Structure formats: structure tokens, C-alpha cells
Amino acid sequence: MGVHIEGASSNLLVIHGQAGGLRGAEQTLSPDHIEAASLAAIATLTPGHVTIQPVIRADLHMISAVYEKLGVQLVVEGDQLHTYEQPWGSFLGAQHPNVDLAVDTAPWPGFPSDLVAVTTVMATQTNATTLIHEKLFSDRLLFVDKLRGMGAQIVLSDPHRAIVIGKTPLHGEYIDNPDVRIGLGLLAAALCAQGRTTIDRAELIGRYFEDVIPKLTALGAAIEVEP
Secondary structure: OOOOOOOOOOOOEEEEEEOOOOOOOOOOOOOOHHHHHHHHHHHHHHOOOOOOOOHHHHHHHHHHHHHHHHHOOEEOOEEEEEEOOOOOOHHHHHHOOOOEEEEEEOOOOOOHHEEEEHEEEEEEOOOEEEEOOOOOEEEHHHHHHHHHOOOOEEEEEEEEEEEEOOOOOOOOOOEEEEOOHHHHHHHHHHHEEEEEOOOEEEEEHHHOOOOOOHHHHHHHOOOOOOO
């Protein structure tokens, strides 16, 4: 578009203004690795094999490493991400009971804070104690009270740290969705819980993840949307 920018791939960008304005251009946007990783987590918490595309392998490097701690292996072939059903007994804790795990969020290219909710849900299904350490945002872990209402055993140590004691079956409950980033994690909990779950303010999920409900229902998820 004609903009002169210095410092790409560094922590300082210098942008030189264009007195004559910008020109038209075409650009292909990168696929959303947060959505791909969230859908992958949901797929491993529920039966079936799911293929997600397109993805960029490099964007999933740290995510794959953290998921592997919880016993979930993401298989990337080209621009496709494959997930397979993870019976409860196949999670890491089943082979190593009472193992202590730790998940820490960090700025890119570290583990994304936007995945802390869905990762906490996965931690409830491991036979281990997992420390979730949200290092970037205050109060983002306050949603764990909603998982506790569904039967999860979680101790909120402070606004940045939660201890998840697994493995705990979840049951259906009424949930008030606080924001767009937590919403998909709550949806993951609802889909792997026994019984019916009602998520209020669910429209926030669709504002961040385009057509995510139709994508899940196309895979067989039993989701009813009420106006």
C-alpha cells in the first residue's frame, strides 16, 4: 500500500507517513491460530476425528507443546491440523497419576492468553493437578467459578493463578458468558459435560470467532441458539 515501515520483526516499529495517501493492494490474511487451537481442544474433549484447515505450523508450535503436557497431540500435515478422540483415560495423568503440570501464558510467541479458558477445561479432564498461571491479564481467571458450578475442582489462588485438580466429570449448568475470549472455553466445557448447559450472552462468542456455532453443529454438536 506504499507505507514505509522500519523495524519489522523487532520490538520497535518506525512508520513514515504518506503525504500522498495509500494505494490499493491485495493481501491474504493468516488463519486464526486461536480459533484453530480452540476447535482442536473441543475435538479432543468430544468423540471423533476432526481436520481443521488452513493452519500455519509455526503458529501452533508453543500451543502444541502445552497441549502435549495435557496428553493431547496435535498432528499437522501441510496446512491441515488433525485431532483425534481422546478417551478420558488417554490423557497424561492416566499414565502418570498425580503428576503436577504447569501452564504459563506469555506474549507471542509464547502460549496465548486467549487459550487459557479452553486449556483450563482440558485440565479438568486430566488425572493430575495443573497450575494455570495467567501472567498477562488480571482477573481473566475469575471465570473458573463457572466451571466449579459444573463440578470442576479448581482453587483460585489469586487473580493470576488457579490450581485445577483432575480428573473431574462436568455436568450441565446455567452459565453467564463474561466475554468473547472466555466464551469458547465455556462452550468446550458444555460440550463435554453430561446433561444440558445453557450459556447466556452466547452471541459474544460469534463476534470473535466467525460462524463457530455452525462449524460445530456441522460436526454433530447438539447446540440450539435461541434469540
